[in-house]
Amino acid sequence: xxxxxxxxxxxxxxxxxxxxxxxxxxxxxxxxxxxxxxxxxxxxxxxxxxxxxxxxxxxxxxxxxxxxxxxxxxxxxxxxxxxxxxxxxxxxxxxxxxxxxxxxxxxxxxxxxxxxxxxxxxxxxxxxxxxxxxxxxxxxxxxxxxxxxxxxxxxxxxxxxxxxxxxxxxxxxxxxxxxxxxxxxxxxxxxxxxxxxxxxxxxxxxxxxxxxxxxxxxxxxxxxxxxxxxxxxxxxxxxxxxxxxxxxxxxxxxxxxxxxxxxxxxxxxxxxxxxxxxxxxxxxxxxxxxxxxxxxxxxxxxxxxxxxxxxxxxxxxxxxxxxxxxxxxxxxxxxxxxxxxxxxxxxxxxxxxxxxxxxxxxxxxxxxxxxxxxxxxxxxxxxxxxxxxxxxxxxxxxxxxxxxxxxxxxxxxxxxxxxxxxxxxxxxxxxxxxxxxxxxxxxxxxxxxxxxxxxxxxxxxxxxxxxxxxxxxxxxxxxxxxxxxxxxxxxxxxxxxxxxxxxxxxxxxxxxxxxxxxxxxxxxxxxx
Amino acid sequence: xxxxxxxxxxxxxxxxxxxxxxxxxxxxxxxxxxxxxxxxxxxxxxxxxxxxxxxxxxxxxxxxxxxxxxxxxxxxxxxxxxxxxxxxxxxxxxxxxxxxxxxxxxxxxxxxxxxxxxxxxxxxxxxxxxxxxxxxxxxxxxxxxxxxxxxxxxxxxxxxxxxxxxxxxxxxxxxxxxxxxxxxxxxxxxxxxxxxxxxxxxxxxxxxxxxxxxxxxxxxxxxxxxxxxxxxxxxxxxxxxxxxxxxxxxxxxxxxxxxxxxxxxxxxxxxxxxxxxxxxxxxxxxxxxxxxxxxxxxxxxxxxxxxxxxxxxxxxxxxxxxxxxxxxxxxxxxxxxxxxxxx
Numbered sequence: 001x002x003x004x005x006x007x008x009x010x011x012x013x014x015x016x017x018x019x020x021x022x023x024x025x026x027x028x029x030x031x032x033x034x035x036x037x038x039x040x041x042x043x044x045x046x047x048x049x050x051x052x053x054x055x056x057x058x059x060x061x062x063x064x065x066x067x068x069x070x071x072x073x074x075x076x077x078x079x080x081x082x083x084x085x086x087x088x089x090x091x092x093x094x095x096x097x098x099x100x101x102x103x104x105x106x107x108x109x110x111x112x113x114x115x116x117x118x119x120x121x122x123x124x125x126x127x128x129x130x131x132x133x134x135x136x137x138x139x140x141x142x143x144x145x146x147x148x149x150x151x152x153x154x155x156x157x158x159x160x161x162x163x164x165x166x167x168x169x170x171x172x173x174x175x176x177x178x179x180x181x182x183x184x185x186x187x188x189x190x191x192x193x194x195x196x197x198x199x200x201x202x203x204x205x206x207x208x209x210x211x212x213x214x215x216x217x218x219x220x221x222x223x224x225x226x227x228x229x230x231x232x233x234x235x236x237x238x239x240x241x242x243x244x245x246x247x248x249x250x251x252x253x254x255x256x257x258x259x260x261x262x263x264x265x266x267x268x269x270x271x272x273x274x275x276x277x278x279x280x281x282x283x284x285x286x287x288x289x290x291x292x293x294x295x296x297x298x299x300x301x302x303x304x305x306x307x308x309x310x311x312x313x314x315x316x317x318x319x320x321x322x323x324x325x326x327x328x329x330x331x332x333x334x335x336x337x338x339x340x341x342x343x344x345x346x347x348x349x350x351x352x353x354x355x356x357x358x359x360x361x362x363x364x365x366x367x368x369x370x371x372x373x374x375x376x377x378x379x380x381x382x383x384x385x386x387x388x389x390x391x392x393x394x395x396x397x398x399x400x401x402x403x404x405x406x407x408x409x410x411x412x413x414x415x416x417x418x419x420x421x422x423x424x425x426x427x428x429x430x431x432x433x434x435x436x437x438x439x440x441x442x443x444x445x446x447x448x449x450x451x452x453x454x455x456x457x458x459x460x461x462x463x464x465x466x467x468x469x470x471x472x473x474x475x476x477x478x479x480x481x482x483x484x485x486x487x488x489x490x491x492x493x494x495x496x497x498x499x500x501x502x503x504x505x506x507x508x509x510x511x512x513x514x515x516x517x518x519x520x521x522x523x524x525x526x527x528x
Numbered sequence: 529x530x531x532x533x534x535x536x537x538x539x540x541x542x543x544x545x546x547x548x549x550x551x552x553x554x555x556x557x558x559x560x561x562x563x564x565x566x567x568x569x570x571x572x573x574x575x576x577x578x579x580x581x582x583x584x585x586x587x588x589x590x591x592x593x594x595x596x597x598x599x600x601x602x603x604x605x606x607x608x609x610x611x612x613x614x615x616x617x618x619x620x621x622x623x624x625x626x627x628x629x630x631x632x633x634x635x636x637x638x639x640x641x642x643x644x645x646x647x648x649x650x651x652x653x654x655x656x657x658x659x660x661x662x663x664x665x666x667x668x669x670x671x672x673x674x675x676x677x678x679x680x681x682x683x684x685x686x687x688x689x690x691x692x693x694x695x696x697x698x699x700x701x702x703x704x705x706x707x708x709x710x711x712x713x714x715x716x717x718x719x720x721x722x723x724x725x726x727x728x729x730x731x732x733x734x735x736x737x738x739x740x741x742x743x744x745x746x747x748x749x750x751x752x753x754x755x756x757x758x759x760x761x762x763x764x765x766x767x768x769x770x771x772x773x774x775x776x777x778x779x780x781x782x783x784x785x786x787x788x789x790x791x792x793x794x795x796x797x798x799x800x801x802x803x804x805x806x807x808x809x810x811x812x813x814x815x816x817x818x819x820x821x822x823x824x825x826x827x828x829x830x831x832x833x834x835x836x837x838x839x840x841x842x843x844x845x846x847x848x849x850x851x852x853x854x855x856x857x858x859x860x861x862x863x864x865x866x867x868x869x870x871x
Contacts (some may be wrong), residue, residue, distance in 0.1 A: 014643065021658055029646045159675055159770060194678075195773060207794065217816075217824045218776045224785055226815040232788040236796040243663065271647060290648035330735030339814050351640055358642040390792065394799060397788040410680035410775060420738060423677065424687050428669050433856055465644075472641050487665045509660060518801075526651065 004228075004333035004344040005383035006373065007240070008366070011187055012039070012352035013063040013151055015465035015482075016516050020074055023244065023286050027478055031069050032082045035129065036293060038356035039070075040117050041363035043125075043132045049370055056141055056370040057382040060133065060352065061187035063147040064174040065463070068129055068516045071178070076127040083121065086293060089282045093270070093294060096278075096312045102308040103296050106132040109311060110294050134179055143384035145185035146175035149517070153414045153464035155194040155402060156423060163430035163462070165200050166524045168458065172204045174517060184386045185209060189464045190414065191242075191349075191405035195220075198233035206387050210349060211400045214409055216241035218401035226343035226516070228336050230389065231398045233367045239400045240385050245332060245347040249325060257321045258359035260379065261299050262313045266358050268306055270294035295360075304508075318361040322368035345381075345388050349405075419467035429458050430525075432494050435490040437525035440497075447497065450507045451522035456491045456514050461486035489514070605855050668736055672767040674709070674754040681746030686711075687738040688754045690766055695735060698756045698764050705758035705813040711741065714771050715749045727758065747776040778827030782809070 014034060020026040049056055069075050090111035097103040125131045136142035148154065149170035157163045167184070175183040185208045186201060193211050201209060208230065216231060216239065223231060227241035250256050271283050271292040283289050297306035298314070329346060336344035355362030365404050373382055389395075406413040415423070436451055443451060461483055470477035489510050496502035674688040686709065699705055701733055708731050714723035730739070732754075743750070755765035782804035790796045813821045 024650060026646055027644075030644055033646070034643070039730075156677055158772075159677070177648060194775070202794075205794075207790075209615050214777075214824070218779060219651040220776070220780055220829075221783060221785065222780060222804055222808070222812065224804075224811070226812055228815060232790055232796070236788070236790045236794055238790070245817075266645075267647075290646045300774060311658075336815060341809060351643065353643045354640075389790075393785055393791060394789045397786040397798065401777075402681075404749065407754065410678070412679050412683070415677060415685055420685060420687075423685075424663050424675070424689070426671075427675060455871060468640075469644060472644075474641060475644050481662075483667055485662050488662045491666065513660075 001335075001376070002343065002381040003337035003379050004381075005388060006246075006329050006333070006380050007057075007059060007345055007347045007383050007385055007388065008369075009059045009079065009145075009187075009347065009349035009385075010042070010352035010355065011061045011063075011349060012066055013061065013147065013148075014066050014069065014353075015463045016065040016150065016460060016514075017067060018069060018072060018075055018513070018515070020513060026077060026284055026288070026290065028075065028476070029082075029290065031075060032079050033291070033293060034353050034357055035070075035079055035121065036086070036114070037360070038353050038363070039129055040120050041356045042352070042366070043120060044116070045363045045367035045370075046132075046136050048367060050136070050139065050141065052371075054371055054374045056374055057143070057387065058141065058366075058370070059143045059145060059185070059384050061145050061147050062130070063151055063187070064149050064171055065151060065516065067174070067178055070129050072515075079275060080118070080122060080127070083114055083118045084296060085282055087111065087118060089270075089279075089294065090114050092278075095502070102372065106296050106311070107294075112503050118316075130178060137179065143185070143386060144175075144179065144183070144185055146171045146183040146519065147187045148189050149174065150188035150459045150463045151465060152459070153189055153192050153404075153467070154197060155192050155404070155411050155412070156415055157426065157430065157462060158194060158197075159427045160430035160434065161200075161456070162527050163205075163426075164197070164436050166205050166455070166460065167459070168200050168206070169524050170517060171522065172206060177395050177519065186390060190468075191215070191403070192411065192414075193239075193400055193404070194402040195399050197234045198237040198239070199427055201237045202233075202235040206237060208240060209388065210347070211239050211241050212403050212405040212409060213242050213244050215239065215400040215403035216398075218403070219398040220401075221396065221398035223398065224396055225340055225342075225344070228340065228346065229342070230345070230385070231396045231397060231400065233399055234397060237404050238385070238389055238395065240345065241400075242349055242405070243346045246325070246329065246346055247350075250348070250350060250525075257325075257365065258354070258362065259299065260317055260321070261284050261301050262310065262317050263299050264295055264309050264360040265297045265299045265306055266295070266360075268295055269295040270296065278429040314361050316362060318365040319368045321456050322365050322372055325365075325369055326372045326377065326380070329373075330377055333380045336505065338525065342392065345383065345385075347385075377517060379444070380490070414464055414467040416471060418473075419470040420482050422461075422470075425483075426458075426462055429461065429487065429490050432490075433522070433525045434527055435523050436497060438528045446502065446504055446507075448522075449511065450493050450497055450502055450504075453507055453511055453514070454490055454497075454521050454527060455520055455522040456516055457486045457490035457493070457510070458478065458516055460516065461490065486514070567617055574708045583594075663729070672754075674752050674767045675767045676711075676750055676752045676769045676772050678772055678774045679740070681775045682743050684711075684741040684743065684772075684774070685738065686741060686752055686769075687736075688732070688752075688767070690754055692735055694766055695756065698766060702756060702758040702762070702764055703760075705756040705764070706733065708732065708755060708757040708763065709739070710753045710755065710763055710765070712751045712753070713748055714751050715747075719751060719771065724751075731757070745819060746778065749773050779824055 012034075015032050017025075017027045017030060019028065045057075073267065093107040094104070094111055097107045097389060118161055121127060121129065121134075133142060133144060137144050148167040150167070152167040153165075154164050154167065155342065157167065170182055171186065182205050184206070186206045188197070188209055190212055191212050193209070193215055198209070213227050216227050219231060221231075223229075227243055230238040230240045232238050248255070269291040271279060271290050271294075273296075276287075277290075279289070279292070282292050298309045300306045332346060335346060336346075355366060359365075370382065373380055403409055404411060404413075433454060436454060440447060440451060463482075465484045466479040469475050493502070493510075494509060496506075573870075668689050670691060672690050672694050674686065677685045679685050688709065690707070695707060708729050710727050710729050712719065712727045714724050717723055717725070732739070752769040753763070753765040754767050755763050757763050785802045785804055785808070786798055787800040788796055789799045816824065
């Protein structure tokens with residue numbers, strides 16, 4: 001019998017980026033790269049575990065923005081074009097490297113990998129990867145939790161409570177529309193919590209969410225079991241907190257697994273290394289070099305002289321680290337169980353895109369970890385938060401402290417001198433949206449469309465990704481443009497409605513572009 | 529036309545700091561994220577000398593272009609502000625917190641950022657191809673409004689907008705006066721305008737603006753009024769913010785432990801209540817590990833995080849120390865109508 005549990009949580013999220021107005025838009029690569037390098041490898045890993053009859057549990061957030069993009073026919077088409085291009089490149093690479101044995105086998109590896117991606121995407125799951133995740137959820141192996149509608153950073157939107165409610169409501173509703181059942185859990189964008197938010201979650205049927213370690217340690221009642229058992233908020237919604245120890249082993253840039261010298265180097269990419277004329281068809285049509293995903297070198301160390309990547313050595317290392325991770329969890333759980341006299345839950349949440357996209361060997365590591373846990377020991381079992389709550393329905397009651405999982409643990413990453421200018425607009429837009437929703441009960445068809453579009457623009461402007469990117473200093477132009485676009489589109493619709501001068505051509509054009517949440521009803525902003 | 533300007537206007541030094549750090553970050557990014565290019569150069573040296581030039585040139589062009597944009601942006605967008613905020617505020621450097629560096633287990637921004645990394649950047653010119661026109665956001669919304677937001681447990685962001693005609697009419701009614709922000713500590717009370725634990729006044733000079741504010745206690749509810757402080761010392765509020773809770777950054781003392789039972793359908797029941805004992809404290813210490821426990825007991829995340837490990841923007845070096853402002857304790861004016869009143 002096991003002495004405790006490990007709950008792995010992968011937070012898969014990308015902001016809604018879809019630009020039908022361009023034939024080729026660089027930022028859409030965020031999705032395409034994540035599909036090739038993270039989502040499909042994870043799906044393959046789960047499939048492989050299922051085929052081998054390995055019992056495992058894993059929890060994933062699939063955010064509504066990501067799910068919307070994975071569902072979108074235009075983006076599906078574009079992904080197919082993208083992967084076809086990569087396949088073409090990889091064939092050329094196989095040819096080009098035939099007298100370079102240290103690279104040739106890698107070129108073949110990429111060719112096979114891309115061909116597999118096309119097969120999994122197009123044939124196996126009919127272009128819709130949600131089918132894959134849903135399949136694992138129905139098998140009981142994967143628990144999918146939802147997220148706020150557009151990953152809004154709720155503590156900074158709380159100025160208008162209805163805006164927070166709409167984010168939560170839409171996140172839960174969209175999940176139900178897509179998967180067919182009510183989500184049990186939610187990932188609050190950036191794990192950002194403020195006391196009282198749990199009541200809104202409870203109103204939407206949500207039963208648990210996640211906070212960072214200090215969210216629980218600084219709760220309004222000392223947590224008897226630290227972060228190794230959830231607490232119930234007074235609303236009855238459970239809060240699970242991150243275990244710092246297991247997080248550190250993967251997240252830490254200094255001592256974390258992904259930085260191992262034998263692993264594949266993320267930054268060194270054929271898109272930059274190869275002759276311009278040769279690589280031109282596979283980079284941005286404007287001639288801007290970009291990453292292609294074909295990477296031949298290993299991290300090697302703090303040097304520019306990188307060694308060719310050796311997949312076998314990397315595989316060995318991933319297996320070894322999976323063993324090490326499991327060993328540490330065994331010791332940890334054994335220790336905790338002895339102290340607690342009940343089974344602890346060790347919560348290890350990560351950005352899903354860390355696995356595969358940045359840490360190429362991440363999905364392999366996960367697969368090995370889940371295999372080893374299932375077959376090589378009895379101390380630790382994997383579990384989902386909901387299963388844990390069913391086993392332990394009695395927990396301490398406390399309200400977690402306001403917190404996020406960002407740098408410094410609070411809200412600073414999303415509110416500082418680089419991005420504070422967005423908040424006056426976001427708050428006014430939310431107030432205006434509530435005003436509109438309260439003003440129009442029975443709109444005609446055009447007005448209804450316009451009101452719904454205004455709601456979409458507001459939600460899209462609220463994505464926490466934009467202030468995050470502004471703070472980071474890279475891709476800032478795009479993030480600023482996105483926020484400005486949504487502010488402008490929202491305000492123009494608002495002014496059109498209030499001034500009886502609604503331009504339906506404009507509304508129609510914006511509907512085509514920002515087509516997230518096709519069944520949204522603006523009345524979610526109604527307060528009266 | 530004001531909000532934006534104001535947002536930019538406000539923290540003068542912030543602008544500076546941001547400018548600095550943005551260019552730092554940019555530099556860093558360019559250096560860090562183009563190892564591919566560097567290596568390319570090397571590779572090219574050995575293999576194809578002709579390629580080298582092109583690539584090197586390109587990298588250089590890109591670097592300067594980025595820097596230029598940043599500099600330009602900072603210079604163009606945030607101009608006049610400096611004078612305003614700097615002159616009028618008490619500017620103090622934030623205290624340097626003890627930096628005990630522990631490997632960071634929090635969200636790793638650098639890794640997270642790779643999610644958005646394509647190795648290239650859409651050039652702004654690309655956006656001009658878009659037939660749909662977008663205008664800059666309005667500078668203001670012609671409203672009376674003040675908002676306070678939490679940045680961290682002891683750091684607040686305030687922004688406000690007041691209509692000029694409102695200012696004029698209030699001034700007219702009360703014989704002149706200065707535009708003032710009044711921050712109230714309304715922790716655990718039903719605030720009625722008179723019963724704040726404390727309040728602080730800060731004179732401001734523009735009808736729109738933003739401010740960063742350092743206070744010295746966490747776990748508090750703060751609220752702000754913007755109004756006119758008349759020459760007789762009375763405060764006439766124009767707009768009031770919501771009360772906002774600033775998170776706790778310490779472990780609470782021992783108290784009761786309540787156990788709740790929630791069934792599968794969400795029905796809940798408080799099943800037991802017990803006292804928090806020394807044994808519980810000892811247990812918590814063992815569960816979390818002595819070192820980590822000590823840091824949590826000490827409180828203040830900055831201390832145990834070594835938070836600037838990632839060299840991110842040191843948030844703000846222009847801000848107001850709330851405690852340095854005239855306060856109710858130091859005999860500042862009492863609140864009066866329309867929302868206030870003599871205490």
